[in-house]
Amino acid sequence: xxxxxxxxxxxxxxxxxxxxxxxxxxxxxxxxxxxxxxxxxxxxxxxxxxxxxxxxxxxxxxxxxxxxxxxxxxxxxxxxxxxxxxxxxxxxxxxxxxxxxxxxxxxxxxxxxxxxxxxxxxxxxxxxxxxxxxxxxxxxxxxxxxxxxxxxxxxxxxxxxxxxxxxxxxxxxxxxxxxxxxxxxxxxxxxxxxxxxxxxxxxxxxxxxxxxxxxxxxxxxxxxxxxxxxxxxxxxxxxxxxxxxxxxxxxxxxxxxxxxxxxxxxxxxxxxxxxxxxxxxxxxxxxxxxxxxxxxxxxxxxxxxxxxxxxxxxxxxxxxxxxxxxxxxxxxxxxxxxxxxxxxxxxxxxxxxxxxxxxxxxxxxxxxxxxxxxxxxxxxxxxxxxxxxxxxxxxxxxxxxxxxxxxxxxxxxxxxxxxxxxxxxxxxxxxxxxxx
Amino acid sequence: xxxxxxxxxxxxxxxxxxxxxxxxxxxxxxxxxxxxxxxxxxxxxxxxxxxxxxxxxxxxxxxxxxxxxxxxxxxxxxxxxxxxxxxxxxxxxxxxxxxxxxxxxxxxxxxxxxxxxxxxxxxxxxxxxxxxxxxxxxxxxxxxxxxxxxxxxxxxxxxxxxxxxxxxxxxxxxxxxxxxxxxx
Numbered sequence: 253x254x255x256x257x258x259x260x261x262x263x264x265x266x267x268x269x270x271x272x273x274x275x276x277x278x279x280x281x282x283x284x285x286x287x288x289x290x291x292x293x294x295x296x297x298x299x300x301x302x303x304x305x306x307x308x309x310x311x312x313x314x315x316x317x318x319x320x321x322x323x324x325x326x327x328x329x330x331x332x333x334x335x336x337x338x339x340x341x342x343x344x345x346x347x348x349x350x351x352x353x354x355x356x357x358x359x360x361x362x363x364x365x366x367x368x369x370x371x372x373x374x375x376x377x378x379x380x381x382x383x384x385x386x387x388x389x390x391x392x393x394x395x396x397x398x399x400x401x402x403x404x405x406x407x408x409x410x411x412x413x414x415x416x417x418x419x420x421x422x423x424x425x426x427x428x429x430x431x432x433x434x435x436x437x438x439x440x441x442x443x444x445x446x447x448x449x450x451x452x453x454x455x456x457x458x459x460x461x462x463x464x465x466x467x468x469x470x471x472x473x474x475x476x477x478x479x480x481x482x483x484x485x486x487x488x489x490x491x492x493x494x495x496x497x498x499x500x501x502x503x504x505x506x507x508x509x510x511x512x513x514x515x516x517x518x519x520x521x522x523x524x525x526x527x528x529x530x531x532x533x534x535x536x537x538x539x540x541x542x543x544x545x546x547x548x549x550x551x552x553x554x555x556x557x558x559x560x561x562x563x564x565x566x567x568x569x570x571x572x573x574x575x576x577x578x579x580x581x582x583x584x585x586x587x588x589x590x591x592x593x594x595x596x597x598x599x600x601x602x603x604x605x606x607x608x609x610x611x612x613x614x615x616x617x618x619x620x621x622x623x624x625x626x627x628x629x630x631x632x633x634x635x636x637x638x639x640x641x642x643x644x645x646x647x648x649x650x651x652x653x654x655x656x657x658x659x660x661x662x663x664x665x666x667x668x669x670x671x672x673x674x675x676x677x678x679x680x681x682x683x684x685x686x687x688x
Numbered sequence: 689x690x691x692x693x694x695x696x697x698x699x700x701x702x703x704x705x706x707x708x709x710x711x712x713x714x715x716x717x718x719x720x721x722x723x724x725x726x727x728x729x730x731x732x733x734x735x736x737x738x739x740x741x742x743x744x745x746x747x748x749x750x751x752x753x754x755x756x757x758x759x760x761x762x763x764x765x766x767x768x769x770x771x772x773x774x775x776x777x778x779x780x781x782x783x784x785x786x787x788x789x790x791x792x793x794x795x796x797x798x799x800x801x802x803x804x805x806x807x808x809x810x811x812x813x814x815x816x817x818x819x820x821x822x823x824x825x826x827x828x829x830x831x832x833x834x835x836x837x838x839x840x841x842x843x844x845x846x847x848x849x850x851x852x853x854x855x856x857x858x859x860x861x862x863x864x865x866x867x868x869x870x871x872x
Contacts, residue, residue, distance in 0.1 A: 277691070408774040411718060419715055426693035448692055451699065456718055459777060460810045467808075471792070471800040471832040475839075493796050565691060596718045632728050636714040638744045644728050651743035671716035673725045680721050 265313050268566055275567050286564045291315045293563045296397045298386050298413075299404035303350045304552030305435075306366050309401070310374040312560045318380045318397065320389070321363035349545035386413055391420050394430065399559050403435045403552060407462055410434060414447065414455035415597050421450045431562050435555035437547045440578040444554035445589065446562070446570045449598070453572060453589040456597035465539060480520055480527040484536040487515035503538045512537060547578055594679040602669050602682035609661035609687040613640060616660055620672070626681070628674040635670050638663065660685065719775040723747060726814040736818065747771040750785070753822055754872060759853045760790075760825040763870040767799070767821065769814075779808035780817060786868040789856035791828045791839035795865065799824070800834045837863050 269286050276282070290313045297305040298320040309317050342350075342357045342365060352369040353362070363381035371379050382389075386402075386409060394400065394416060404410050414432070422428040432447040434455065447454050472478070473485045492501055492512065502508050513533040520528045534540065554574060561569045573589040576582075593599055607616060620628040632642045640655055640663055642648040655663060664670065666687040673680045716724075723746050732738070737752045751767045765788065770781040782804055784790075784797035792800045801820050803812055833839030841849040852862045859869030 279691075407777050411774070411777070415715070415718060421696075423696075426696050429692065429696050431692060448695075451692070451695060462777065464777060464779075464808055464810070467806045469800065469802065469806050469832065470798060471834050474794065474798075474800070474834050475836050490794070490796070490798065493798075562692070596721045602715075632724055634716060634720065634724055634744075634746070636716050636720070639746055642724065642727060642743075642746070645730055645732055645738045647738050648727065648740050648743060648746070651740060669715050671721050671724065673721070673728055675728055680725060682716070 262313060269313075269564055273567065277565060277568070280565050282566070286566065287313070290560070290564050293398040294318065294396060295559060295563070296320065296394070296400045298400070298402045299409070303352045303362075303366055304548050305401055305403055305556055306370050306379070307352065308552055308556035309559065310370045310377045310379070312556055314559070314563070315377050316380075317377065318382065319363050319367060320382045320384065320386055321361070321366075349543065349548065385409075391416065394420060395428065397430060399431050399433065399562055401433045401435070401555050401559050403437075403548075403555065407459075410436075410455050411459070411597075414449075417447075418449040418454060418598050418601075421601075433555045433558045433562075435551040437543065437551050438541050440544055440547055442547050442551040442576040442578070443574065444551050444558065444570065444576070445573045446558050447572070450601060453591040454595065454598045457592040457595045457599075458589050477519065477523050477525060480516075480525055480529075480532060481536050483520040483523070483525060483528055484512065484516040484533050486519055487512045487533075488537050491515045491519075501537075503534075509534055509537065544578075547576070550576055550578070596680060600679050600681050602684045604686055605683040606686045606688055607660055609666070610659055612657055612659055613663060614656040617641065617656070626672075628672060628681070629676060631672045631674045633670050633672045635664055635668055640664075640670065661687070717773055719771065719773045720746065722776055723771055723814070729813065730815050730818065732818070733822075735822065747773075747775075751818060751821065753825060755822075755825045758826045759828070759850050760857070762872060763857050764872045765825065765870060776810040776812070779804050779812075780814065782817065782821070786870055787865075788870060789835065789838050789852060789862050789865075789867050790824070791830050791833050791835055791842050792824050794834040798834060800832045802832075 266287065269290070270282050272280060272282055280286075293314060294316045295309060295314050296318045297309055299305075306317065306319055341359050341361050342353045344355075344358055346362075347353055347355065350362070352366045357365045361381075361383045363383045367379035367381040371377060386404070400413070400417065402410070402413060404413070414434075417430050417432050420428050420430065429449055429451070432449060433444070434447060435444045436442060446452070468482060468485060470489070473482050474490060477483050477486060488501070492515075495515075496511070509530070513528070513530050516528045516533060520526070554570075554576075558570050561567045570586065571588055574584060574586045576584045591598065611619075617628075617631060617633075620626045620631055630643055632644070633640045634642070639648070639652050641652045664685055667684060669682055669684050671680055671682050727746060735754050735756050737754070738749055739752070740746065740749045742748070747770070749769050751769060753765045753767070755761050755763065755765075766785045768783050768785050770783075772778055772781070782799050782801075784793050784799060786797070787795055799821070801817075801824060803809075803816060803820050828838075828842060830839045830843040838849070838852070841852055856862050856867035857870050859867065861867070
C-alpha cells in the first residue's frame with residue numbers, strides 16, 4: 253500500500269469533504285479549504301486505545317498527530333541484568349490485538365514504535381510520540397492542540413484531563429476551548445462521548461454514573477474465601493500489610509507480585525481452592541480487565557470519526573454520548589448527557605473578584621455576605637494548598653480561626669483561585685481574587 | 689470548529705463576560721472541594737471528635753469515637769482517614785490506629801464496613817461513613833468477621849464477649865493477643 257497513489261488512498265475521504273451530504277450544515281463550505289483545515293489540525297491522542305486511535309487518525313487525513321502513552325520507561329537496574337518489566341513497553345501478550353507491534357518490538361515503548369509504524373505506512377503524516385503520563389504536561393502543552401482524543405484507562409486520568417481542559421477555557425480566546433473526545437472500553441462494553449468544555453456536560457457531571465469497580469467484602473477475603481481471586485486479594489490486602497508493613501506495595505515490581513502470588517497459592521491450598529496463577533495475580537492486583545480487540549476497534553472508530561467531523565464540520569458531531577454493549581449481540585444507544593448545574597468542575601466556573609489585598613479574611617468574608625452576586629453567609633473556603641477558613645468541624649474551625657485576622661495578601665497570591673462552599677447552596681463557588 | 693467557537697462567544701455574550709483571566713495558578717481539585725463541603729455538612733455528636741495534623745490538608749485526618757453506650761462505652765477509638773484525589777469515585781481509606789478487639793476490625797486496623805468497600809457510591813458522603821463507623825461500636829456484627837475469634841466469641845457467648853471487650857480495652861490479653869489500652 254505504501255506505493256499506492258496517494259490520491260487513491262484519500263479518494264473516499266475527499267468525497268466526503270468536497271461535496272455536501274444530507275446532514276451537512278447549510279453554512280458548510282466543502283472543498284480544499286476544509287481539507288487543509290483537516291491537514292493542519294494538530295491533534296492529540298492519549299491512552300490505552302493508542303494503536304487504534306493512532307491508525308484511525310492517520311487514515312482520516314490528520315497530518316500532525318501527537319500521542320501520549322501512559323507508561324513508564326523500564327526501571328534502571330544496577331545489577332546490569334535486564335529485568336522483565338510490567339510497564340507500558342510492548343509485551344508479548346499485546347501482540348494479539350495491538351496490530352502495530354511485531355515480535356521484534358517486544359520491550360520497546362509503545363508510543364514510539366506505534367508512531368514509527370504509522371509514519372512508515374501513511375506517507376506525509378507526522379507523529380510526535382511522548383512516553384509518559386498525561387499529568388506530566390501542563391496547560392501550555394494542551395493549548396497547542398485543536399482537538400484532544402483520549403482512550404484513557406482510569407477514571408482518575410479522565411477527571412484530570414477533563415478538569416484541565418475546562419480550566420483552560422478563556423472567554424476571551426475561543427481557541428482555548430478544546431473539543432475533548434473520550435472513549436473507554438471494559439471488556440465487551442464501551443462508550444464514546446464528545447465534551448465541549450464548559451458548553452456541554454463533562455466527565456464530572458456524570459461521575460455518579462461510573463460504577464466504582466466491584467469489590468469483594470473484606471470479611472469474605474479475610475475469613476471465607478471461595479474463589480482464587482479472594483486468595484490473591486487476601487495476600488495483597490491483608491498478608492502484605494501484616495508481613496511487609498514498611499515496604500510499600502508496587503504493582504510494577506515483579507518481586508512484589510511474586511510474593512503475593514506465593515502467599516495466595518499457600519492460602520488457596522489451605523482452603524482447597526484451585527486456579528491461582530501468576531497471571532491472575534497480576535490481573536487482580538493491577539485490576540486488569542481483559543481488553544477485547546473488537547470493542548477497542550469500535551470505540552476508537554467512534555472517537556476518531558468524531559474528531560474528523562469536528563475538525564472539518566463535514567457532518568454533525570455526536571451530541572453527546574454513545575454507549576456500546578457487545579456482550580449479547582451488538583447494541584448502541586446515543587443520548588445527550590445533561591450538564592449538571594452543581595457540577596464541581598464545570599458547574600460554576602471561576603469568576604474574577606477584585607479585592608483589596610489589605611483587607612482581612614474576616615472583612616472579606618463579610619463582604620461575601622453583602623455582594624449581590626455572592627450572598628454567602630456561612631462560607632468555608634480554601635486554595636489548592638491552604639485551608640483559609642473551615643467553619644465545621646469545630647477542631648478545624650479552631651485551627652483556621654487565626655486566618656480571619658490575617659490580610660488577604662498574606663494568605664493568597666494575586667490572581668489565585670479560591671473555592672467557597674456554603675451550606676445554603678448546593679453548588680460551590682470559585683473566585684479568582686485579583687488585587688486592587 | 690468555527691461553529692463551536694461561535695457558540696462559545698454567544699454563551700459568553702449572554703453571560704456578559706468579566707475581564708480576562710489572571711495568570712493560571714493551581715486550582716482547588718474536585719476532591720478537595722467535595723471534602724470541604726462534606727466536612728461542613730457533618731453532624732458530629734458529642735461522641736465524635738476530629739483532628740487535622742495539617743489543617744491545610746483536609747484529605748487526611750483522624751476521627752476519634754468515644755461511645756457513650758454499648759459494650760465499648762468509655763473507650764476512645766482512633767481512626768485515620770485518607771481521602772485520595774479520586775474521591776468521591778473512590779471511597780476514603782479508613783484504618784483503626786490502635787490494636788483493638790472487635791469482630792469487624794482486624795489487628796492491623798482494617799475495618800469491614802460495607803460502604804467503605806463493596807457498597808461505596810459517589811453519592812455517599814463522609815457523614816455516612818462516620819455514622820457507619822459509630823454503628824460498629826454500638827452493634828458489632830458477627831456475620832461480617834475480620835477478627836474471626838472475636839466474631840466467634842460474640843456469636844457463641846455474648847456475655848463472655850462483653851467481658852473480653854472490657855479486658856481488651858484496659859490493655860489486657862484475650863486469647864493470647866495483647867490489646868492496646870483505649871480507655872479515655
